[in-house]
Amino acid sequence: MSLWVDKYRPRELSKLDYHKEQAADLKRLCEQQDFPHLMFFGPSGSGKKTRIQCMLRELYGTSAERLRNETMTFTTPSNKKVDIMTVSSNYHIELNPSDAGIYDRVIITDIIKQIAQTANIDSGSERDFKVIVLTEIDDLTKDAQHALRRTMEKYVATCRIILCVNSTSRVIPAIKSRCLGIRVSAPSIEEIVAILHKICRKENLTLPNELALNIAKTSDRNLRRAILMLEAAKVQKYPFTSNQQVPDVDWKIFLHETANVIMREQTPANLEKIRDRLYELLSHGIPSDIIFRELVKILTTKCDSEVKSQIYGYASLYEHRMLSGNKPIYHLEAFVAQFMSIYKKYLNDITMDFDDD
Amino acid sequence: MQAFLQGHKLSAQKPASFNSQRKEKKSREKPIPWVEKYRPKKVDDVVEQNEVCAVLRESMQTSDLPNLLLYGPPGTGKTSTILAAARQLFGEFIKERVLELNASDDRGISVIRTKVKNFAQLKASNIRPDGKPCPPFKIIILDEADAMTNAAQAALRRTMEKETRTTRFCLICNYVSKIIEPITSRCTKFRFIPLHEEKIIERLKFIAEQEKFNIEDEALKSIVETSNGDLRKAITTLQSCYRLKCGSDIKHSQVTLLDVFEMSGIVPDSYLEEFIKVVKSKELQALENFIDAFTYEAYSLSQFFDQLSIKIIMDETITNNQKAIILDKLGESSFRLSTGGSEYLQLIDFGTICIIAFSKQN
Numbered sequence: 001m002s003l004w005v006d007k008y009r010p011r012e013l014s015k016l017d018y019h020k021e022q023a024a025d026l027k028r029l030c031e032q033q034d035f036p037h038l039m040f041f042g043p044s045g046s047g048k049k050t051r052i053q054c055m056l057r058e059l060y061g062t063s064a065e066r067l068r069n070e071t072m073t074f075t076t077p078s079n080k081k082v083d084i085m086t087v088s089s090n091y092h093i094e095l096n097p098s099d100a101g102i103y104d105r106v107i108i109t110d111i112i113k114q115i116a117q118t119a120n121i122d123s124g125s126e127r128d129f130k131v132i133v134l135t136e137i138d139d140l141t142k143d144a145q146h147a148l149r150r151t152m153e154k155y156v157a158t159c160r161i162i163l164c165v166n167s168t169s170r171v172i173p174a175i176k177s178r179c180l181g182i183r184v185s186a187p188s189i190e191e192i193v194a195i196l197h198k199i200c201r202k203e204n205l206t207l208p209n210e211l212a213l214n215i216a217k218t219s220d221r222n223l224r225r226a227i228l229m230l231e232a233a234k235v236q237k238y239p240f241t242s243n244q245q246v247p248d249v250d251w252k253i254f255l256h257e258t259a260n261v262i263m264r265e266q267t268p269a270n271l272e273k274i275r276d277r278l279y280e281l282l283s284h285g286i287p288s289d290i291i292f293r294e295l296v297k298i299l300t301t302k303c304d305s306e307v308k309s310q311i312y313g314y315a316s317l318y319e320h321r322m323l324s325g326n327k328p329i330y331h332l333e334a335f336v337a338q339f340m341s342i343y344k345k346y347l348n349d350i351t352m353d354f355d356d357d
Numbered sequence: 358m359q360a361f362l363q364g365h366k367l368s369a370q371k372p373a374s375f376n377s378q379r380k381e382k383k384s385r386e387k388p389i390p391w392v393e394k395y396r397p398k399k400v401d402d403v404v405e406q407n408e409v410c411a412v413l414r415e416s417m418q419t420s421d422l423p424n425l426l427l428y429g430p431p432g433t434g435k436t437s438t439i440l441a442a443a444r445q446l447f448g449e450f451i452k453e454r455v456l457e458l459n460a461s462d463d464r465g466i467s468v469i470r471t472k473v474k475n476f477a478q479l480k481a482s483n484i485r486p487d488g489k490p491c492p493p494f495k496i497i498i499l500d501e502a503d504a505m506t507n508a509a510q511a512a513l514r515r516t517m518e519k520e521t522r523t524t525r526f527c528l529i530c531n532y533v534s535k536i537i538e539p540i541t542s543r544c545t546k547f548r549f550i551p552l553h554e555e556k557i558i559e560r561l562k563f564i565a566e567q568e569k570f571n572i573e574d575e576a577l578k579s580i581v582e583t584s585n586g587d588l589r590k591a592i593t594t595l596q597s598c599y600r601l602k603c604g605s606d607i608k609h610s611q612v613t614l615l616d617v618f619e620m621s622g623i624v625p626d627s628y629l630e631e632f633i634k635v636v637k638s639k640e641l642q643a644l645e646n647f648i649d650a651f652t653y654e655a656y657s658l659s660q661f662f663d664q665l666s667i668k669i670i671m672d673e674t675i676t677n678n679q680k681a682i683i684l685d686k687l688g689e690s691s692f693r694l695s696t697g698g699s700e701y702l703q704l705i706d707f708g709t710i711c712i713i714a715f716s717k718q719n
């Protein structure tokens with residue numbers, strides 16, 4: 001049995017639950033053969049991938065849903081063999097070039113170019129072009145992004161590229177100028193609540209509105225997370241009660257605990273404990289920028305505003321360094337150390353004030 | 358996967374843009390996006406960029422050409438211009454006479470030393486295989502040359518020095534500063550300027566005419582404003598507005614201002630107003646709430662910063678000192694954003710600095 005997130009994922013543009021007008025626009029776009037490359041952008045869990053899949057189906061019919069998982073192997077200039085996972089149908093292929101790490105440029109120059117050059121095999125298809133879906137383009141090195149530029153122009157008659165990113169700020173202007181941007185904003189709390197109710201109706205469950213609201217709020221307006229939470233809540237306790245505990249995702253709970261440890265004690269020994277916890281999160285594949293942002297959010301809710309503005313200043317500096325460098329742990333740890341020192345000083349100042357009295 | 362890849366190879370490596378010129382035209386033209394459809398086919402089709410066009414036209418008369426370095430921002434016609442010229446010079450024998458290498462090709466030292474050198478050493482007569490006259494040289498186009506390493510550029514320089522008899526080089530880049538001096542000094546340099554508003558409007562009107570639809574003057578003007586002289590972007594926006602908003606079933610037959618706002622990714626003014634109001638109120642909590650809501654909307658923060666900078670400069674209620682602090686931070690935040698930095702943290706840091714700026718009296 002599949003998870004609810006998959007089971008209730010809309011398959012057609014006309015069945016999408018929110019941003020309906022945009023869905024209609026996309027449908028209209030698919031009617032023509034001459035549309036440009038696309039770049040879907042928006043926060044995670046806002047439904048970018050779902051929209052892309054619906055578009056593929058609109059373009060190629062249900063056979064675009066017959067997917068194969070395959071591993072492609074390629075050789076780097078230094079003769080190293082690297083594998084990359086792909087998902088494909090007869091008409092499209094999807095891959096995440098940044099999976100290849102520092103070899104991402106090779107993926108673009110070898111694999112993407114090779115795919116782009118070959119015409120569609122199925123001449124029975126109504127479309128003259130195939131689609132290449134590339135995810136997490138914002139994590140690509142600049143080198144790799146540059147390599148994509150002219151490829152996008154040269155082979156446009158045989159292939160359209162659909163890019164999927166969280167934020168457009170790290171995408172080079174030359175690529176942005178070659179795409180039509182499709183903004184997918186996060187669903188509103190009300191939209192999430194409505195979807196949760198809809199799922200429960202289909203599952204024949206009664207969902208108290210208060211619980212739906214609680215889940216939606218805890219989900220950070222991330223629909224995928226909200227649905228996962230709903231299903232977890234069902235496993236935990238059914239019939240639902242309106243005040244039942246909303247089971248947040250594991251790593252967030254872990255991060256909250258981490259923040260508590262930081263608040264409890266600001267010492268080098270404690271910093272070491274924190275480092276282990278951060279490692280733990282990273283090794284579970286939680287993206288470093290998400291860890292960073294969430295940690296800052298949690299820590300600042302525990303601080304006064306005078307401390308806050310200092311924290312934000314350092315956070316943006318260290319996070320910037322982290323994202324332009326390649327060892328996230330150093331910068332996460334540096335930030336925590338900085339936080340501890342600011343916070344400790346602040347606590348000291350308060351107690352001094354008391355002593356003065 | 359294998360099946361997917363084995364689909365018949367397009368006649369070996371031949372770029373699609375050259376295809377359409379060939380005799381063996383497919384029975385049906387493949388539908389392509391407007392940017393490609395309306396890519397200049399002749400040098401005379403190129404909008405603006407008079408200087409370089411004049412030189413290229415002359416080269417067609419005299420059958421000679423200097424080494425070229427074309428530089429300028431994206432979407433100003435660099436690639437199109439040289440490709441159009443090459444096509445006019447060599448007709449359908451472009452493949453024998455022109456080698457195009459771009460950032461998607463391996464252009465390391467070894468490729469420069471072998472592939473480029475070998476091509477440069479080929480003979481080039483002044484008669485085409487079909488008996489017609491043509492210029493007695495070949496052209497090597499190095500597009501997106503700013504992505505080449507300095508070592509590769511140094512290797513290229515040697516080839517350029519040696520193979521002057523039958524080869525002309527054309528380098529294309531965004532920033533001329535990324536090309537080593539010994540190369541730039543061997544080329545005639547042409548700066549491609551961002552296209553002027555009237556020229557873009559003219560071109561867009563031409564396209565709308567060809568595609569047979571109407572567009573409000575207001576909307577046209579707004580497309581031009583948001584494209585910052587990048588014609589590629591302008592054309593894509595135009596097509597998107599028309600295709601998404603003016604289908605057969607549709608609401609309206611004309612592209613309107615609202616469509617442009619939606620398609621070009623402009624941040625609605627209300628968000629800018631709200632941001633300024635919030636930082637002026639100096640309430641950190643209000644700022645946090647605003648940013649939470651704003652990031653969920655997924656607008657491009659770099660776009661937000663661009664628009665905000667203009668607004669701040671124009672705002673007469675903000676003192677010069679405050680502007681200095683805010684704009685200084687804006688520069689830093691934009692830089693961090695483009696080189697690595699998340700929307701949320703950069704914006705909140707920027708916002709707190711704005712609050713500090715407004716807390717100062719003058």
Ligand SMILES: Nc1ncnc2c1ncn2[C@@H]1O[C@H](COP(=O)(O)OP(=O)(O)O)[C@@H](O)[C@H]1O
Pocket residue numbers: 391392393395396397402403404405406430431432433434435436437438588589590592
């Ligand atoms: N000067 C120009 N004249 C006519 N069309 C242009 C011009 N500049 C850009 N374009 C349009 O924009 C597209 C991209 O232009 P291109 O030459 O590839 O730009 P770049 O300078 O980035 O190489 C072209 O296909 C064409 O439709």
Ligand SMILES: [Mg+2]
Pocket residue numbers: 435436437500
């Ligand atoms: Mg170009």
